[in-house]
Amino acid sequence: MDGRRRVVTAADHAAHAAGLRVGMPLTKAQALVENLAVYNADPDGDRDALERLAGWALQTYSPVVAADPPDGLILDITGAAHLHGGEPALLEGMIRRLADKGIEACAAIADTWGAAHALSRFGARFGARPVVIIPPGNSAQAVRNLPVAALRVPYSLVQSLSVLGFDAIGELIAQPRAPLVHRFGRELGRRLDQISGHLAEPIDPVDLPDVTEVKQVFFEPIGAPETLARYTAKLTQQLCDALEARGEGARQLDLHFIRVDGRIEAIRIGTAKPVRDTARLTRLLCDKIETVDPGFGIEGMRLIATLAEPLIMTQTSSQEAAGPDLAGLVDTLSNRIGGERVYRLSAVESDVPERSVRRSPALSAVRSGWPVHWPRPVRLFRRPEPVETLAVLPDHPPKVLTWRGVRHRVLAADGPERIFGEWWKHDSETWAVRDYFRVELDTGERLWVFRSGDGEDGATGSHKWFLHGMFA
């Protein structure tokens, strides 16, 4: 509702295609589209849903997440990107997971809240280019050509600026500030400073409902790493007591450091199994304290168990010797280099070598089911490397092979071991054949080479030779 007029408040892809725009009077929209289904806007419901979505992002991606109403989320991904495989992978994964929930999204990474807000809405495009990443220090440059509407100022202000001929943010930044503020108020100046990073804009993270958290407020700001570590230990002890009362163990902990300037520095640790061991959790948290920038001092700390699960007591036997517990080590390593980089290799039923191995979580049980009667190399190239060979078709091993520009003479060979393509996975593999040979060079090295194709029929492969792995 805009005064007494009913207007369109939101428009998706289909609505855009039909010519509907946000701000258009409802009567006009109804004239454009026959039998238009109209629902009343529910700003409170939208806000609640956005808060819930922020809660999901907080648990999944970063310890500092806030709703950016009416239609966005803002995440502080400092120190979180490498755990999700880098910035592009983080954003693409996020958009894919939102799409699974039925939400179409665009995303941007920039130095400031303002720039990220503007770029995700006006720099990115649904579908075609959903992700924009601006390297540090280039944000002010990147928003220069975006429309004034990207500035997070009221619509009336955008209209009056447009009357004066200001279309892009860059034009406004280039103007002398004083007359601009005199004419349009301080809000515009504040937004311009925020987008270029001259004015700090702390993110007040969303609170999850029903989580265990403990707080500590300091009379005097603290900053020394030793002091931070001491209070971290104290808070962890309190949190573990609180978790014990609820019969839970922590799977993910966020430790917020509230700085004097309002910015929140946060560290996050995750565990593979629920944990309530004070010493272990303290150690995991203290490992990361060095990443915290205390600025002019820290005036408060909050420790929140953002993910907690019931901790089930198991009965142990004094007769059987328990194997060493690797969970602690796996947690330490995962928090340092990323959870998906600590893994086990597990067998997959597939004859194609590169598909016969899968990564499994570090604490899961894996099985070994590879063939034992065919020798397999210790090292397998991710991509088979092309080699030049002299070989007799159809089924002889190569006599000479040239790999990376060096010519090797083959003295002996075993093979072929014929591996067929998996037609049930890819259409292109219906006829594909690989003939694997184990060859020994004159220098004693043993290699695993294959010929793509069966040596007779061109449909089975290109008949080129590749080096796929190395025996010893």
Added chain:
Amino acid sequence: MAKPAFENLEALRRHVQLLEGSRRVAGVLPFGIERIDARLPGGGLTLGALHEVAGRDQGVIDGAAAALFVAGIAARTEGQVLWCLTQADLFAPGLAQAGLDPQRVLCVEAGDEKSVLLCCEEALRHGGLGAVVAEVSRLSLTASRRLQLAAENTRTLALALRRWGQVKAAAEFGLPTAAVTRWRIASARSHALPVAGIGTARWRLELLRCKGGDAAEFDVEARDGQAGLALSAPLADRPAAATVAARQDGFRAAS
């Protein structure tokens, strides 16, 4: 008269060992091959110590031989094995054939060599693992000393598998490290078979450095149908290279 002198010598050795900093003699891991074990102080690879393995100077291929040798050693330890690497080109079926079951291998793919070393140190301090393998190309004296110290306090076997990205990097293998033993592994020609095909795989093991022992060379081969190594028997149809033919029993002490 001779006996008490011997006892004194043993006591002196223990004393020197204490002075040298190995706080606890954690035991050894024998190869099960008499000639090799006899060359190593204590009769095997010292547990709770760092051992260094590399391939021959040129060629990525010998890197595979070194990896197989390391896998074979790790397979003979008890408990879990942590394999820390930067390039994920380890092929689990090949490891399984070397006797290292995937249930025992925990892979850690660190982004760079610095984190490989840090992760390995952390794992060595944990103490619950059988062996920790670090795939690195550079290993400074300081870094190796840290690994050695971390290993000393537990029974964990620390194995540094040196991989050369370039031939130039291989020159660094001569630089000193704190490793207790240093091995160079090269693939060797297999036995010629009367029919076409590859015979039993053979390797040349060079023990370049051994704390409290001498350098040595061994010719070994795979054991038929099972994991592990066996000493190569002298053969009539050896390659004609004079140095090889002159060697007896497939092994000699390097001068």
